[in-house]
Amino acid sequence: MAEITLTDQNFEAEVLQSSTPVLVDFWASWCGPCKQLGPVLEEVAKEYEGKPVKIAKLNVDENSATAQKYGIQSIPSLLIFKGGQPVDQSLGFIPKPQLKAFIDKHL
Amino acid sequence: MNSSETQYDVVIVGGAAAGLTAALYSARRTLSTLVISKDIGGQASITSEIENYPGRGLVDGFELMDDFRKQSEKFGARIVIDEVTRVTPKSETSFEITTVSGTTYSAKGVILAFGLTPRDLGVPGEAQFKGRGVSTCVTCDGPLYKGKTVAVVGTGLPLVDGAELMIKIAAHVYAVEKKQKFVGEKAMIALVEAAPNVEKLFSSEVTEILGDQKVTGIRVKNSVSGEEKNIAVDGVFTELGYIAKTDCVKGVIELDGENHIVIDEKNATDVPGVFAAGDITSVSYKQVVVSAGEGAKAALSLYTYLQSKGVIARGVNIDWGIVKA
Numbered sequence: 001m002a003e004i005t006l007t008d009q010n011f012e013a014e015v016l017q018s019s020t021p022v023l024v025d026f027w028a029s030w031c032g033p034c035k036q037l038g039p040v041l042e043e044v045a046k047e048y049e050g051k052p053v054k055i056a057k058l059n060v061d062e063n064s065a066t067a068q069k070y071g072i073q074s075i076p077s078l079l080i081f082k083g084g085q086p087v088d089q090s091l092g093f094i095p096k097p098q099l100k101a102f103i104d105k106h107l
Numbered sequence: 108m109n110s111s112e113t114q115y116d117v118v119i120v121g122g123a124a125a126g127l128t129a130a131l132y133s134a135r136r137t138l139s140t141l142v143i144s145k146d147i148g149g150q151a152s153i154t155s156e157i158e159n160y161p162g163r164g165l166v167d168g169f170e171l172m173d174d175f176r177k178q179s180e181k182f183g184a185r186i187v188i189d190e191v192t193r194v195t196p197k198s199e200t201s202f203e204i205t206t207v208s209g210t211t212y213s214a215k216g217v218i219l220a221f222g223l224t225p226r227d228l229g230v231p232g233e234a235q236f237k238g239r240g241v242s243t244c245v246t247c248d249g250p251l252y253k254g255k256t257v258a259v260v261g262t263g264l265p266l267v268d269g270a271e272l273m274i275k276i277a278a279h280v281y282a283v284e285k286k287q288k289f290v291g292e293k294a295m296i297a298l299v300e301a302a303p304n305v306e307k308l309f310s311s312e313v314t315e316i317l318g319d320q321k322v323t324g325i326r327v328k329n330s331v332s333g334e335e336k337n338i339a340v341d342g343v344f345t346e347l348g349y350i351a352k353t354d355c356v357k358g359v360i361e362l363d364g365e366n367h368i369v370i371d372e373k374n375a376t377d378v379p380g381v382f383a384a385g386d387i388t389s390v391s392y393k394q395v396v397v398s399a400g401e402g403a404k405a406a407l408s409l410y411t412y413l414q415s416k417g418v419i420a421r422g423v424n425i426d427w428g429i430v431k432a
Contacts, residue, residue, distance in 0.1 A: 035171070
């Protein structure tokens with residue numbers, strides 16, 4: 001499954017109401033490490049096609065209400081949501097093996 | 108993973124200006140080349156504007172580094188995102204490179220080009236509140252503090268640069284400088300000095316970062332008067348420059364007093380077959396153009412070395428336009 005693009009509007013339906021865990025990448029276009037993480041996340045999203053997890057991105061510049069609600073003060077921030085709640089967080093760029101391990105913990 | 112994915116002529120540790128240029132030159136010499144790096148582009152890729160890289164005018168750092176990557180890959184270099192934990196020489200033309208993900212690679216020669224790491228403050232609260240108000244990257248996280256109160260803490264040029272960016276974003280900025288005055292570019296200092304929303308704290312150091320769920324303040328000590336006080340802030344940006352983290356070659360390669368890798372004029376380290384380039388070496392001036400040049404030198408030197416040892420075929424000598432059979 002390709003990554004899902006989140007907004008303040010669809011966050012509730014796509015993330016909070018999701019029956020499977022959701023990895024959300026909080027990012028912005030001005031941030032270098034976010035741009036580094038982008039292609040890695042895209043690759044992982046393709047590899048995880050068919051697995052019980054959603055991989056999604058939220059632009060904090062365009063969707064500041066959601067970013068503020070979850071206290072995002074550093075980007076990129078990766079949050080795992082389960083049952084409508086954030087259960088784990090990883091900050092900054094992480095290489096692919098670590099990103100996969102971070103997701104796998106919650107599957 | 109099969110052997111073609113783990114055995115290379117050249118393994119380059121680090122994927123920024125020096126490492127990617129070394130990869131370009133190495134791949135163009137028809138050497139099988141692997142770059143292992145935590146990220147692509149290192150410090151340069153988190154720099155929003157670079158305007159001193161010749162021939163490119165004003166360019167976004169990430170874009171420049173991504174072009175370096177594409178160019179090296181075009182000539183056959185392979186890049187993996189991983190972190191090297193140890194480089195072990197087995198002989199003068201055989202090296203073992205192990206990574207955090209548990210993969211072991213082998214190479215006939217190695218180029219170390221893994222750059223520098225941001226220096227920590229080393230005070231209570233810093234690690235605890237990283238990402239919850241403590242940041243080492245003004246260009247990444249600065250815009251998240253629009254209209255808020257922040258402290259930029261550090262010394263020298265990085266501090267002045269960080270403060271200059273934040274006075275345009277935050278409502279109020281405390282610039283906490285270890286020295287008695289700002290040090291750096293005069294024009295930049297003048298901008299910070301003239302800003303109505305900056306409070307300068309000289310001869311001052313942060314001794315603790317305060318908070319509960321996130322940062323609520325800093326404790327600052329004046330080194331002259333000895334006075335300590337708490338200041339309420341929403342965010343703390345640390346701008347202390349960079350240090351060399353050379354653990355993966357400690358005890359193997361000669362390092363100088365600042366942990367930088369010692370190299371000669373041909374980028375050779377004291378271990379035959381191991382070359383180094385860029386910010387991690389003892390070479391002066393930490394600049395993208397310098398690192399790129401050094402990366403090219405290291406790759407050419409390693410190529411010559413491997414040929415002298417007879418472990419690579421005499422291939423196509425593209426970069427000097429000479430074809431050797």
